Amino acid sequence: MARVHLDDVTKRYEDIVAVDEMNLEIRDGEFVCLVGPSGCGKSTTMETIAGLTKPTEGTVTIGETDVTNLPPKDRGVSMVFQNIALFPHMNVYENISFGLRLRKFDTDEIDRRVEQASDVVQLEGMLDREPSELSGGQQQRVAIARAIVRKPDVFLMDEPLANLDAKLRVHMRTELQRLHKQLDTTIIYVTHDQAEAMTMSDRIAVINAGELQQIDPPLVCYNEPKNRFVAGFIGSPSMNFVEGNLTDDGLTTDHFDLEFDSDGLEPIDDDVTMGIRPEDISLEREADSATSTSETIEARTDVLEPMGDEIFIYLSLDGASSEMMTSNEASTASNQLLMSVDPDTEVGEDESVSVVLDRSKVHLFETASGEAITHGIADLSDATPTASVAPEAESGGQHE
């Protein structure tokens, strides 16, 4: 029930800038996920909002009040801490009811609320256990219950579900969403789980090295990442990147070319990086004719990783299967592509395959700055694709 606004917030620890001139406007009732690499400043941002850390510079506003100098208790926020931080000297009931008891709720109300909250997190019957007698996930659930029991204006949740199993996590997600709707609270949520960020949030804020990269609805971040960092960070497995040069006729890389009309694009120079998500690459033979497929690219399959509901295929563009190749690493090397296919697709390891890209899903970024140039080249192309591929170039391509 309150807008949260960070205005030019910077937090510096001696030599480290944990948060760097962050401007973040979170609307009343919004559900925003903060994502970003480990150590990028998410927790610090949360602490700044909660009032646990005074920003070195900048102001924090909650609702209409400048709370920069207000103590946490007067900010109307509740928080789930990344490190859980249960009070070891209180049992589960006391932990959950702590905030209510501070506010002198009457016992019946406290009991009712604690019961409700412990139902939500499925901790019934554990109310009189000590924290040391709980499993990791159970502890985390207590922490969540402690936060939700108070029904504040703003929820801050720092990886609240990290220790829960998939099933429970799904359940908790649902409950949090339900809570969000019921209470109409503003929720700021840190997660490393892409699915969580995608399904729960109204908007995702991507942070890198203390700087806000993009804040947009999940699908916008997914489909129209503002820069290469966001593109690579959102989506799992990660987007494939191939470096190349922009010509008037399209893109040239060491291993293949893409033709399109680059007139409308205005990169600072010709060095561009192409990005394509694994699911936007398909085997030529299975390609959906409806989508605007690109030129055919010849490659060899390297490792196959069956995931149950899909299979990851690691493609080597130069035909060489890199020594000591480990699956998840593939997408980071410039001469390799990762694609995902249906689980029943019949393909073996070390086979020659022809693949095509979905031209509407091809992203281009300035190599130097990482800024996005365009998302989708389908509309740029003047004609249907013609095969003009340069398969199996020598080795090369080790640009970094």
Place this chain on the structure above:
Amino acid sequence: MARVHLDDVTKRYEDIVAVDEMNLEIRDGEFVCLVGPSGCGKSTTMETIAGLTKPTEGTVTIGETDVTNLPPKDRGVSMVFQNIALFPHMNVYENISFGLRLRKFDTDEIDRRVEQASDVVQLEGMLDREPSELSGGQQQRVAIARAIVRKPDVFLMDEPLANLDAKLRVHMRTELQRLHKQLDTTIIYVTHDQAEAMTMSDRIAVINAGELQQIDPPLVCYNEPKNRFVAGFIGSPSMNFVEGNLTDDGLTTDHFDLEFDSDGLEPIDDDVTMGIRPEDISLEREADSATSTSETIEARTDVLEPMGDEIFIYLSLDGASSEMMTSNEASTASNQLLMSVDPDTEVGEDESVSVVLDRSKVHLFETASGEAITHGIADLSDATPTASVAPEAESGGQHE
């Protein structure tokens, strides 16, 4: 480099049985993931192997030695703890090198190994920070580095990647796999991340309420779950379950029937539950003719959840969109199905659709015991499917 064998291990805390007659045989050099709901006894199992907890009953064998009464230090194991537990009075370097210093490695060797390990977890340049100056993810990485630096026979890792972002997690997975190959160690790994379990492990051990449910290679667990618990637990989003009755001609549910020859099946009674994964349901109009599709089922789309690389569609079988419907909950209600489709599929909310199931992916379980009866009814059916559906039955179906 050592086999780990739990023989009838039980661990009881006062009134709670944390581990219940666990028999677990982990082969030399194997990578096994323990998965299971929060509080099911995974951490306790790990502690029993490490020697931090004496089993109430049963024996633990590592290599050829009965280690039940051996102290942890003589078991040749190293462990990443779920609660991280860094030494607060040591900086990162000292934390990582702790085990080596105990063993009086010489300084050069220690330096070399610490550098190597900190490279693996990407902590370069943070070696002289204090734990309190690290972010949650950074702390976890220190904990991992502390474990891997020692190169023991058996690695125990209790949710080592829970606090890491997707990208780093992928990286760490790779590194752990590389380590596994290089050192040929036995790794026992607790995770809540399905992708982790699926991609990394040789076998997955599914635990529920202290009891081992199934231990098998990932795809076996995924495709041939031993019981309804495993079926529901493995895979995200979870498998859909619909209760019904087994007749001679197949399966009858409140909303649809499936025809097949049930002669060969031997359930204890006629109450069976059908299970089908979201990705094994497809729109009739898009169904791949190659797969053996089932009878058509009429349904209404309810909520659509675009995930970027796929869309989750919540189907309501009885046409009623349940009030306060929240997406992730759908798959648990018997009158609803969750399906996943390609992101470019054109389908709106609240539309009538016809869907088909992949008969080869239909699972049947005894409702009472949850035991699996069969996986795939394609081979059982005597003929090609004929539509004999009972679409839009009244309401009903609220069996639980």
Place this chain on the structure above:
Amino acid sequence: MENLGETGFAYLLLTPVMLLLGTIALYPLLRTFELSLYQNVLSDPEFVGFENYVQLFTGGASPRFPGSTTFLPGVSTSGSFPFVHLEGLLRSALAVTLLFTVVSVFFETIIGFGQALVLDQDFRGRRWVRAAIIIPWAIPIVIQGMIFYLMFHPSAGFLTEPLANWGLVAADNTLNDPMSSLLIVTVADIWKTTAFMALLILAGLQSIDRSLYDVAKVAGATKWQQFKLITFPLVLPALGIAVLFRTIDAMRIYGLIDSVSGCTTVPSLSCMVVATFNTNRGLAAAVAFVTAGVIAIAVLGVIYQQYKEGF
């Protein structure tokens, strides 16, 4: 109140402490310091500046100390090695105080640590053992003094003879013999105040996060290594406090000496303060300040250690 900022908040919280210490400690100390600049305070006060201090260090004050005691040991230089000789060490308040402090604090630390380790274990009857180990600390000094005084009392005691046979104490006039008395006082002090150490160290031990031991065990630490690498460094702050305050306390020893043997036999610094109090109040005040100075120097090391640990 909380938006004062860290510094303002800190000073606000310290106000009551500072008020109390200001009135009850600082004010009297200033008055006493003033006193130390006078002589003949009781009969006919005369401002003499730092004369009292000068006399302390030049030996001029010794006649006003009880008996033959002095502040500094006598120093003589002679040809034989080591060329500088200290004389009358056991007559010197400074030397006796330092000697007593070093020996008693050393043994108290060692034994106290041992006791704390024992008490940190879980075993049946622990509460009784704990009570037994702590109870000497609960003994008033006058009783403690009496216990040891009577052990060596010529007519009531039983220890003089056997200990004299071992050459530990003088056989005759034991409690008037400086060496024997110092030994007895030291042992009595160790007996009593070891509990102080044990209690503080025990508290430190109990505050250690038990999961750290799990980590250490799996990392391969033996019991000794767990102690050296986890237990010891983590109780070090508590141990430091204990040693710091024991050192300070030991350097102010008075009551025990007074009740076991007497200030002329075992002349500690505090003894000199009390002994000159009713005769030479200015000198007493000066000795008090010098004592504080000596203590400040003596605990520098410990303070530095604590400072590094982050106080």
Place this chain on the structure above:
Amino acid sequence: IYGDSTSEDAVVWGIDPNADEAVGDEIIDLLEENGADGIDIRLQPGDEDTDDRRDSYTNLLQAEETQPDLFLMDNGWVNVFIQRGHIANLSEELDDEDLSLVEDEYFESFTQTARDPETGDLYGVPIFPDYPTMQYRKDYAREAGYDDDDFEEWATEPMTWQEWAELTEEIVEASDAEYGLATQWDQYEGTSCCTWNEVMSSFGGAYFGGREDLFGPIGERDVTVDEPEFIEGLQMMRTFVADEADEHTLEDEYPLGLATSDITSWTEEDAREAILSGEAVMQRNWPYAINTNLESDEGDDLTVDDYGAMPMPYAVTEDEAAQPGTGGSTSALGGWHIVLNPNSQNKEEALEVIRATMTDEFNLGMFDLYGWVPPKPALFDTEDAESVEPMGNYMQTLRVAGENAMPRPVTTVWPDQSSLISEEVNLAVAGDKSPEDAAADLQDGLEATEE
């Protein structure tokens, strides 16, 4: 909670704890019988250690406490309290009648210690003078063949130390006694003011060159400690204590081991009990010890027949004495006065109590009860005193002792000097230091205090 103390109206008298324990109730009775009836009198025992008692009285009076109303004060301290204005001027408080009684009837020299030296005003009324004697076990002496005739002679004729030592040795050998002499030789005031002072004087020695200079002026008198007579006295005492002869003992003149070496940590009560229990033949002690030992039902249930007293032995006569006014049998002059708290809320009653203490009946009664020697020469010499049981039997000895009393040299620096003296003297006798060194060190130390 302690607001309304019931003892507010009572007259409280701060008194010696041993006396209180032994005869506290009787003292009150005695006071009441002699004019203080109707007054609620309470005795408040102080520390046994007189120095501590003095310190606590100093605090009380400095704090202007209203109680105790009366104090029993050592003649050695009264002067200090007078100087500080801490005690009431009885010349103003008492009637002329009472004042002249003090003037006329009391031992004047003793009363003098209760007067302001400058104005001559009276601040305390003497309760009892105290003269130590050498007390001995007649029963043991009889075993050595001595009889009442001998005892009678000993009672008034001082012996030389040599004679006395031989005699004592003889008795020890003839009896169950373990050793001959019990005395006080701890490091405390009693050794410097009294026990050693007596021995030193009997050897013709003095701290500050004879009687004249006892009370100063400080700095203008000689310190006469490093002198042959002083050293010889120490050597004699050392000989008594030593087990074996060495260069510091005078084994040719005096027997070795006549005293127990324990005396180096003994004070009055230790010695008293030693003779009571039959360990020792002789003890040097104050008169109270006679009374207490004879009344005691502990130890060897002693009677007058078993217990004698003699004046302190001596080494040289007054004529031979090196320091003027010393030599011959010497008893340290002790004694106590009663003084009034100027802040007392019950002054009238308190003065009544003082008056009661001035009655002959009280003086004799206390002599009887506890051996407090009457402060009036008239009582001292009368039949009345001699008829008191058991103390009357020792009157002759006490008189001799009183005639040979030696005051302690109390000046403002005496406390410093006292502890120095007792330490050196104790160490010398205990054998921890040679008498020569002790005397030399003491000479230096005392000179430094005299500056």
Place this chain on the structure above:
Amino acid sequence: MGAASDSTQTADDEMGPLERWTHGVVNDQEKRNRLYKALFYVAAAFFLVTTLFPFYWLLVLALTPSVRQADWNVSIPLLGEVPFPTPQGFNVYAFVEVFQQVPFHLYVFNSFVLATATTVIVLLLASLAGYVFGRLEFPGRGLMMLAILAVSYFPPAAFLIPLYDAFLGNAVYIPFLDIELFEPPRLVNTPGSMIMPFSALFLPLSIFILTTFYSQIPDGLEDAARVEGTTRLGALFRVIMPLSAPGVATAAVLTFIAVYNEYFFSSIMALQNQPEQWSPLVGGILSYQTQYTTDFNLMAAASIVGVLPMLIIVVVAQEKIVSGLTDGALKE
């Protein structure tokens, strides 16, 4: 050394018994555990004997009617006469007599009031200071800690006279200037005149103890409490203090006992050794020692009686406070 007996004979043939035993200890976990156990019990027993022996001696003294005549030797076969005190007689009457002479209950009451009040004040103030020094960063921190510590450098006598003067009701002057500040009320013979100096003098120790312990509580817990709605002070009393229970209890016990045993100030501030003047228990005991210096059995009996309340506190309260609260300590 019977531990060696169950090791197999063949392998151990060349080794001496000690070597064999060491070998066993080094290699056999069970034996090692047994060794630890044994060492542990030896240590515990040693500590017990050494701490308790003086009390035994006290008891012997109290029960022996005539200490002076006692013979402390006992004969032990082989060793002959060994000096070891045993009660010579059994005079329980000493304990009765002690009570007849001194109103112990009043003294004990005084001591409890003084000790409790001081402990409460000290814990409160030291908690504030400990929080500030342990958990806040601010300029002047080190210096102020040193200043507080410096208070404890001075012999108590250095404080005595000015305080005594002031508590007598004499005017307080600015040092060196002779300017009269005000005239305080007369506090001698009241609890205030003792509690105030005790609090000031015992404060530094508690501040340092609590600083140490408070600084070790993870920030996260305080953060959690603050977000939940406490002020920083609220977090101090609700979270930090309970979590530092061992330290707080230790500070409390040390302060309480120190006050209970204090005599230097109380003997001056309670002008006479009377329970009505708030003289503490030590005063009561001391009145035995100082008044009747040779009644050893009475002295000993008085001491035992005086120690008993402490013993009860130590046994009951100590256990309750320290281990009762340590359940909350940072054990996982």
